[in-house]
Amino acid sequence: MLILGIETSCDETAAAIVDGDRRILADVVLSQIDVHRPYGGIVPEVAARAHLENVDAMVAAAMKQAGVGFADLDAVAATGGPGLIGGVMVGVMTAKAIALAANKPFLAVNHLEGHALTARLTDGVDFPYLLLLASGGHCQLLAVLGVGDYRRLGTTIDDAVGEAFDKAAKMIGLGYPGGPQIQEWAAKGNPTRFSLPRPMKGKPGCDFSFSGLKNAVRLLVETLPKPLSDTDIADVAAAFQTAVAESVADRTKRAIDIFTRQWPHGRHLVVAGGVAANAALRAALTVLAARSGLVFLAPPLNLCTDNAAMIAWAGVERFRLGLVDSLDFAPRPRWPLDPTAPKAAGAGIKA
Known part of the structure; x- marks a missing residue:
């Protein structure tokens, strides 16, 4: 084929x-x-x-x-x-x-x-598996049960995680796209110098939120002398990246609890999308998967x-599977993987 x-x-x-x-x-x-x-x-x-x-x-x-x-x-x-x-x-x-x-x-x-x-292309992973889809336009946790068969466990109630990276980078004077810039500067920074919120951490369900974290970065930057020093930029980037990783790991842990309970024969935690390239996020999810008895898998960059x-x-x-489309197919600006999923804002499946 x-x-x-x-x-x-x-x-x-x-x-x-x-x-x-x-x-x-x-x-x-x-x-x-x-x-x-x-x-x-x-x-x-x-x-x-x-x-x-x-x-x-x-x-x-x-x-x-x-x-x-x-x-x-x-x-x-x-x-x-x-x-x-x-x-x-x-x-x-x-x-x-x-x-x-x-x-x-x-x-x-x-x-x-x-x-x-x-993950099935790169590693031949069997269904089902738990997927964290994190990109500039999406942030979702999904049980991947088969081709065209998905159960959304959590989604963002406001902004996508990749969009948060881009906006945070812009606020501290870094270029576009923000994800690689944040990661590069965070590697030189102190993640504990500044305190930033961990959105949704500890709350029921598996939904995400990043607008409050972006606002916290804006307020923090307003308190710092201008222009920002390289040290300030690196420390804010490190604090932001750490906050994102901890928040995402918390939400993913709750999704793992649901996934392993409902689909106990699933063996993999997969991350995909542009933000899956972030090394700090991969490290946090690797530890989380190991503690949960799952195999962590991320595609090549x-x-x-x-x-x-x-x-x-x-x-x-x-x-x-014979899923061929006709030539009158109409392009779609929106196309949810799980059209039956409830709206966000805490209405998702509860752990």
Whole structure:
């Protein structure tokens, strides 16, 4: 089985070829970070235009890297949502055009499912497993029971964790994207110099909250002399990163309690999404998993951030089950993995 995957949901234009034996035959990604850096964040219209200008070249590069032609493909997969709708439309229309011209099936993949199934691509993990999906737009805890079968145990009631990293970085004068900048400076800082809150820690349920932590960083920075010294920047970054890691670990521990009770044959705690690249978070979750009797698993760094290999692999999984989409599929700005989940704000499953 050979699947072409296309990813254009945010600020990476990506294409990949993955086969049914979990081999990544091609994986090309064009980042738009330099395009959006002057704005301090992603501008949807700019992102969509960049996808439109580059997606054909990315597909051609992936096909060349894999040494295959369109006739060799079994299907064409693209992110159908959720994401910035202009970018999603570019990827979907490109995939549909290839599928129609080459007479191949079209697969609309949920971007979040791409992240959720990455551990099966890299490590062949069996269902069920517990997933922490942490990125710039999402922060969720999910029981992954099968392809298209998810139970959300917790979600953020306000901001995503990656968005909190970006905003905190901006407040202390660091560049975009904030996650790598915070991690770099935190490594040089003292995490105990400043006291910051651990949002939701110790509270019932598995939901997250990061708006209060962002506000605490803002108030802290206002008390410090300007311009901030390198020591101040490093110490605030370290305090923020530690607060995030402890808060996320607390919420994840409660999700583990639910998961191991309801699905006792599950053996893995998986983290995915861009924030999964954060070393402090990985370290905290590694310890937590070991204490809980689970195996901790995180994808390679290049498969944590948005990429097309995960979309191609999700396409493999769906194609095997006959889950093919028609060419009238409409791109979706929102597409929950668990549409039956209750609203956030403490309404999730209680531990």
